Amino acid sequence: MxxxxxxxxxxxxxxxxxxxxxxxxxxxxxxxxxxxxxxxPNVYRSTAIFIPTNPQTADPDRLLEENTQMRGQLELSSRAEDLDRAITIGESLPVAELIIKKFKLYEHYKAGTPGDDNADNYVLSEFGSNLSLVHNEHDAIELSFADRDKKLAADVANAMVHVIDSVNQQLTFENRRTVLDLYRRRYEYLSISFERSRRELVGARRRYGIFGLEMQGRYLAKALIETETALRKAEASGGDVTGLRRAVRGLTKADGGNQINLESYVSGTDSLTMFVARVADLQNRLVAARSAYESADLSLKGRISSLYQVQKAYPATRKFKxxxxxxxxxxxxxxxxxxxxxxxxxxxxxxxxxxxxxxx
Structure with missing residues (x-):
């Protein structure tokens, strides 16, 4: 059955x-x-929120574009690669070792002596399990750290944000030095060119006897008209015309004895006009280059933050688990x-x- x-x-x-x-x-x-x-035991979790930026101001081509203002701050726009880079830095072993050493987590986790393989693995494992880096739906990164000590959890989270920012800046540090060097060399080149052109202008003024184009032209025309008028009156009245003829020659001929004369003025007008225009252009470019170099020196060497911190981590008021x-x-x-x-x-x-x- x-x-x-x-x-x-x-x-x-x-x-x-x-x-x-x-x-x-x-x-x-x-x-x-x-x-x-x-x-x-109660475990508390503190969270810091930040947005990594695109460090485009470290791009020499963009910085040296015409009509581009010097950008002292990075743009508030995060690309997928910027988010991935920040998360990769935060989860890297050097960053973990730096934070573990700074906050003495070997003693905190009671893992043993640093350098022991078992102790090292235990601390890294415990640290990694307590750390969370998440790309949220608002294109920001939420960095969370959990620990039984609520103040330590907040301090570690804030320190992690600072370290990620520092390492991210180091990635473009050499490029920033290159940018600053480009500005310096541009300023030095314009400074040398301006000084050379200024000396050429001074030499041309002495050679042609032209010290002011517009005023000097008026002076020559007035002096020549008055002298020729006096000469014509002297010729008509039978007076002494020899001195007046020498005066007219001195005003019109380069070999007449006058440093300021019409022949030298006409010969040097074009050259002086070109030199004056070049010196004025170089002066404007030199002032702009000096301003750009000083701005670049302040901004690129001034440790600009590579991220915008939306929220700092604070000690939690409620336990996480x-x-x-x-x-x-x-x-x-x-x-x-x-x-x-x-x-x-x-x-x-x-x-x-x-x-x-x-x-x-």
Whole structure:
């Protein structure tokens, strides 16, 4: 005769028969889970939120574009690669070792002596499990750190943000030095060109006897007209014209003895106009280059932050874990499920246990 079939429908009567056993197991699990949850220390989590930026001001081509203002701050725009770079830096081993050493986490985690492989692995594992770097839906990074000491958790989170910023700046430090050197060389080149052109202008003024184009032209025209008028009057009246003719020659000819004369003025006008225009242009460019160099020196060497910190980490006012009610509830449900499985298997074994046949 076959054994009766066994199904989940029959669990109700089975549980009812074993209700004291199930109730005792569940009660024991509840008591143990309550004790254990009360013994677990409170863990607090502090979170800092920041937005990594695109360090485009360190690009020499962009900085040296015409009509581009010197940007003293980085743009508030984060690309996927900027977010990935910040997260990679935060999860890197050198950063972890730096924070572990700074906050003496070997002693805090009671891991042992630094340098021991087991101690090192334990501290790194514990540090990594307490650290969280998440790219949220607002294109910002949430850096969280959990610890039993709420102040330590906030200090570690803020220190992590600072270290990520510092390392991120170091990645473009050499390029920033190149940018600053480009500005310096541009300023030095314009300074040398301006000084050379200024000396050429001074030499041309002395050579042609031109010290002011507009005023000197008016002076020559007025002096020449007055001298020629006097000469014509002297010729008409029969007076002494020799001195007046020499005066006219001195005003009109380069070899007439006058340093300021019409012939030199006409010969040097074009050259002086070109030199004056070049010196004025170089002067404007030199002033702009000096201003740009000083701005670059202040901004590029001034440790500009490579991220915008939206929220600093503060000591938490509520614990992050353990959630004691969930621990107790989970333990009770788990024990109830295990008890049901155990008694179901026991009943199934009884149903299928072979019965001994009586001897003849």
């Amino acid at each position: 076959s054994a009766p079939s066994f199904s989940l429908v029959g669990l109700g009567p089975i549980i009812n028969r074993w209700k004291y056993f199930v109730a005792g197991a569940v009660a024991l699990a509840a008591i143990v889970s309550v004790v254990v949850s009360l013994l677990l 353990p959630v004691r009610s969930l621990i107790v509830l989970g333990s009770v449900l788990a024990m109830f499920a295990l008890s049901v499985v155990f008694i179901a298997l026991l009943e199934l074994y009884r149903y299928h246990r072979p019965t001994a046949t009586p001897s003849a």
